Amino acid sequence: MGVTITPTMVGQVVISGLLAGALYSMVALGLALIYGVMRVINIAHGTLLMLGAYTTFWWFRLLGINPYLSLLVALPLMFFVGMLLQRTLVARVVEAPELSSLLLTFGISIALVNVAQLTFTSDVRSVEFLTGAFLVGPFALSKSRLVAFAVAVAITAIAFWFLQKTKLGKAIRATSQSSEVAMVCGINVHRIHLYAFGIASALASAGGSLVAVMVAIQPEMGQVYTFKSFLVIVLGGAGNYPGALLGGMLLGLVEQLSSLFLTTQLSEAVAYVLLVLVLLLRPTGLLGGRAT
Amino acid sequence: MRWAVLAALAIGLLLLALYPLVATGYGIRFMLQLFMWVALAQSWNLISGLTGYVSFGHVAFFGTGAYAGAILVTTHGWHWGPASLAGGVAAVILALIIGYPCLRLKGPYFAIAMLGLNEVMRVLVSYFEGLTGGGSGLSLPTLHASGQIYYAMGAAALAVTGAAHLLITSRVGLRFMTIREDEIAAEAMGINTARYKLYAFLLSAFVPGVVGGLFARDQGYIEPISVFPLLTTITMIVMALFGGKGTIWGPVLGAVTLFVFQELVWARFLYLHQIFFGAIIVFVVLLMPRGILGVLQERYRLPRTI
Amino acid sequence: MHDGHLLEIRDLSKRFGGVVAVNRCSLVLTPGKIYGLIGPNGSGKTTLFNCITGLERRDAGEVFFRGERIDGLKPHQVARRGIGRTFQIIRVFPELTALENLLVVTREPFELAHRRAQELLRFVTLDRLENEYAGNLSYGQQKLLEFIRVLMRDPELILLDEPAAGVNRTLLNELLAAITRLRDQGKTILIVEHDMKVVMGLCEKIFVLDYGEKIAEGPPGVIQTDTRVVEAYFGR
Numbered sequence: 001m002g003v004t005i006t007p008t009m010v011g012q013v014v015i016s017g018l019l020a021g022a023l024y025s026m027v028a029l030g031l032a033l034i035y036g037v038m039r040v041i042n043i044a045h046g047t048l049l050m051l052g053a054y055t056t057f058w059w060f061r062l063l064g065i066n067p068y069l070s071l072l073v074a075l076p077l078m079f080f081v082g083m084l085l086q087r088t089l090v091a092r093v094v095e096a097p098e099l100s101s102l103l104l105t106f107g108i109s110i111a112l113v114n115v116a117q118l119t120f121t122s123d124v125r126s127v128e129f130l131t132g133a134f135l136v137g138p139f140a141l142s143k144s145r146l147v148a149f150a151v152a153v154a155i156t157a158i159a160f161w162f163l164q165k166t167k168l169g170k171a172i173r174a175t176s177q178s179s180e181v182a183m184v185c186g187i188n189v190h191r192i193h194l195y196a197f198g199i200a201s202a203l204a205s206a207g208g209s210l211v212a213v214m215v216a217i218q219p220e221m222g223q224v225y226t227f228k229s230f231l232v233i234v235l236g237g238a239g240n241y242p243g244a245l246l247g248g249m250l251l252g253l254v255e256q257l258s259s260l261f262l263t264t265q266l267s268e269a270v271a272y273v274l275l276v277l278v279l280l281l282r283p284t285g286l287l288g289g290r291a292t
Numbered sequence: 293m294r295w296a297v298l299a300a301l302a303i304g305l306l307l308l309a310l311y312p313l314v315a316t317g318y319g320i321r322f323m324l325q326l327f328m329w330v331a332l333a334q335s336w337n338l339i340s341g342l343t344g345y346v347s348f349g350h351v352a353f354f355g356t357g358a359y360a361g362a363i364l365v366t367t368h369g370w371h372w373g374p375a376s377l378a379g380g381v382a383a384v385i386l387a388l389i390i391g392y393p394c395l396r397l398k399g400p401y402f403a404i405a406m407l408g409l410n411e412v413m414r415v416l417v418s419y420f421e422g423l424t425g426g427g428s429g430l431s432l433p434t435l436h437a438s439g440q441i442y443y444a445m446g447a448a449a450l451a452v453t454g455a456a457h458l459l460i461t462s463r464v465g466l467r468f469m470t471i472r473e474d475e476i477a478a479e480a481m482g483i484n485t486a487r488y489k490l491y492a493f494l495l496s497a498f499v500p501g502v503v504g505g506l507f508a509r510d511q512g513y514i515e516p517i518s519v520f521p522l523l524t525t526i527t528m529i530v531m532a533l534f535g536g537k538g539t540i541w542g543p544v545l546g547a548v549t550l551f552v553f554q555e556l557v558w559a560r561f562l563y564l565h566q567i568f569f570g571a572i573i574v575f576v577v578l579l580m581p582r583g584i585l586g587v588l589q590e591r592y593r594l595p596r597t598i
Numbered sequence: 599m600h601d602g603h604l605l606e607i608r609d610l611s612k613r614f615g616g617v618v619a620v621n622r623c624s625l626v627l628t629p630g631k632i633y634g635l636i637g638p639n640g641s642g643k644t645t646l647f648n649c650i651t652g653l654e655r656r657d658a659g660e661v662f663f664r665g666e667r668i669d670g671l672k673p674h675q676v677a678r679r680g681i682g683r684t685f686q687i688i689r690v691f692p693e694l695t696a697l698e699n700l701l702v703v704t705r706e707p708f709e710l711a712h713r714r715a716q717e718l719l720r721f722v723t724l725d726r727l728e729n730e731y732a733g734n735l736s737y738g739q740q741k742l743l744e745f746i747r748v749l750m751r752d753p754e755l756i757l758l759d760e761p762a763a764g765v766n767r768t769l770l771n772e773l774l775a776a777i778t779r780l781r782d783q784g785k786t787i788l789i790v791e792h793d794m795k796v797v798m799g800l801c802e803k804i805f806v807l808d809y810g811e812k813i814a815e816g817p818p819g820v821i822q823t824d825t826r827v828v829e830a831y832f833g834r
Contacts, residue, residue: 111570477689482677
């Protein structure tokens with residue numbers, strides 16, 4: 001390779017990894033919620049992210065105001081979209097065999113992607129808002145990544161506070177552990193499913209809103225985020241919510257580190273190879289989640 | 293009764309064999325693709341319909357066969373016939389390598405692992421540019437052989453459906469099914485489920501590999517995204533499901549119905565095509581998970597071996 | 599055979615996380631008898647079965663069958679050596695017919711297997727249902743099917759996990775008669791059961807587990823009056 005790797009480069013990469021990791025954690029937390037509460041594998045997760053990205057794009061295009069403010073609209077909007085999807089479709093495959101949920105969410109995904117292609121066209125969009133980087137010592141911190149990091153951390157922190165401290169949050173965690181016991185305890189499990197999917201949808205779309213400022217926006221952009229979310233869940237352990245945090249950070253770090261040593265093409269492969277390897281070697285996740 | 297069925301089958305096959313003599317170029321390509329989908333749906337049925345292990349990345353075998361076949365044709369001057377068979381072998385080798393570790397995984401994990409595997413193959417193929425042409429794809433020397441490929445695809449579809457028939461009417465197939473029904477009980481009854489799972493998996497990988505090789509030859513050009521798309525996996529699954537997974541004729545029925553429908557819709561509603569497909573997926577999953585033959589088996593007490 | 603023992607379990611232990619399910623359990627079965635395995639809920643009976651048949655990996659101890667060590671073998675290997683079992687919750691193959699449920703477990707030539715299967719179906723009067731999907735049978739019918747399915751492989755040792763559970767009197771008597779007939783043919787049977795009438799009436803020797811430990815063994819008369827057994831079930 002002929003390029004010596006300096007501590008600065010490693011430091012830069014670690015920082016970039018952590019910045020990206022927070023975003024992955026937040027989005028993956030949504031996926032973890034859906035699987036944990038409903039045993040549904042949501043292949044449409046990246047599509048929900050995509051919808052969030054487009055919301056931000058149009059907000060900025062039509063209103064011209066700070067795209068980050070679009071979160072105030074995107075989050076509740078996607079929360080309701082999520083609940084709608086759950087109520088009409090996903091509810092029927094709750095705790096069904098994996099083929100059902102995989103197929104159903106895939107069906108939802110391509111329908112939504114196709115709708116996006118028709119209404120937004122397949123033209124690649126972008127949001128030119130926050131460019132450039134802060135220079136902190138020898139490190140360059142991309143402004144948009146920094147904001148994305150901060151917002152993702154804030155949203156994730158709120159989500160965790162919600163799960164731990166509020167009645168509804170605890171009900172969600174109880175249902176994740178055992179929906180039968182939750183029902184017996186008087187929890188309206190159907191309502192929990194609704195809220196869980198709504199929250200997950202909001203989390204995914206928040207990710208979309210944040211990346212909208214950083215990457216190219218197009219209808220198919222979601223797929224790679226779906227896979228990365230799967231990887232995060234597998235790393236952290238299915239049904240293990242704090243595990244999703246760790247998994248997200250780990251993925252961010254691994255991705256950035258591998259970009260040091262591998263070509264961009266191969267570092268794309270890293271996520272997928274890691275997914276398969278972790279599944280084969282330690283399917284219950286590094287932190288240990290549910291085996292089923 | 294049995295003779296009537298066999299006679300009908302023989303006549304049907306004869307008609308199909310004679311078709312290219314009277315058909316247009318479009319007609320031949322249409323049927324060729326139809327055969328391909330029958331072969332794919334039926335292959336998926338062999339592993340997932342029978343053993344219940346949901347292979348959610350089955351197109352990986354198709355893509356592997358496509359590239360193996362194409363490389364043998366372009367770089368080593370093989371004839372596409374043996375090259376396609378070699379594609380099938382390549383797919384089986386892949387299945388052997390990942391089958392043993394993957395089949396130990398439980399339901400959702402196996403599905404996701406297969407999904408991941410497909411992406412890994414796609415990216416690997418893109419990476420080894422020298423061999424595969426990478427992202428720019430691989431072109432095969434021009435050859436107009438639709439007629440011959442029609443027969444080859446037909447043979448593949450016939451072979452895998454024949455295999456399904458043999459399995460589903462035999463005790464070996466029954467043993468595959470016990471894995472789906474209750475793997476623990478099957479083990480307790482002396483059935484080596486690990487071995488049978490692997491057999492089913494290897495068997496289900498061969499024909500997609502062959503058909504991939506044929507596809508590459510027919511198209512004349514392949515690139516990673518065209519032979520490793522998730523949509524292909526989903527399509528073969530939905531076809532098998534729609535007709536009735538776990539049956540012999542279900543995947544055939546499903547492939548024929550959905551492919552014809554798809555061609556009609558695609559011709560008229562080019563832009564809404566995917567939404568329609570999404571709707572079909574949702575419909576099948578929610579309303580007819582047992583498929584047409586499954587419903588008929590229940591309602592009219594048809595035998596298990598249809 | 600090892601000193602005439604068909605099955606020998608030495609100091610078997612199995613834990614699940616912090617819970618000790620089986621604690622240094624030892625027992626010996628000689629051929630041609632009906633044995634009982636009883637104990638309060640959670641005393642480790644099914645776990646013991648699972649360890650014998652290879653469904654669970656034991657943490658310590660050994661299991662010998664006909665003098666050969668079988669702990670650590672996979673379940674299908676254990677089954678092939680001549681141990682058959684039924685399950686607490688019925689595990690028939692629902693989408694296979696009753697006949698297919700029986701045919702699938704044996705590798706004998708079809709003619710032979712078919713004849714035996716039909717014999718067994720007649721034995722428990724399920725023969726007219728041979729082409730019915732096992733999933734459509736009633737609870738009692740499935741129970742019988744699971745029972746004769748075990749017999750298809752002609753095992754030497756048969757482990758029955760709660761054969762009387764949920765079964766009506768008539769059926770139960772049929773079952774018990776069948777078990778006795780098997781014993782008379784030289785087979786060895788170990789039954790986990792909660793129904794004391796069944797156990798005391800049928801078994802020649804009984805093992806009692808409590809919290810994973812064997813606390814007593816002996817013929818019914820002795821067990822019934824053993825203070826430790828009474829305490830285990832009813833507390834002090």
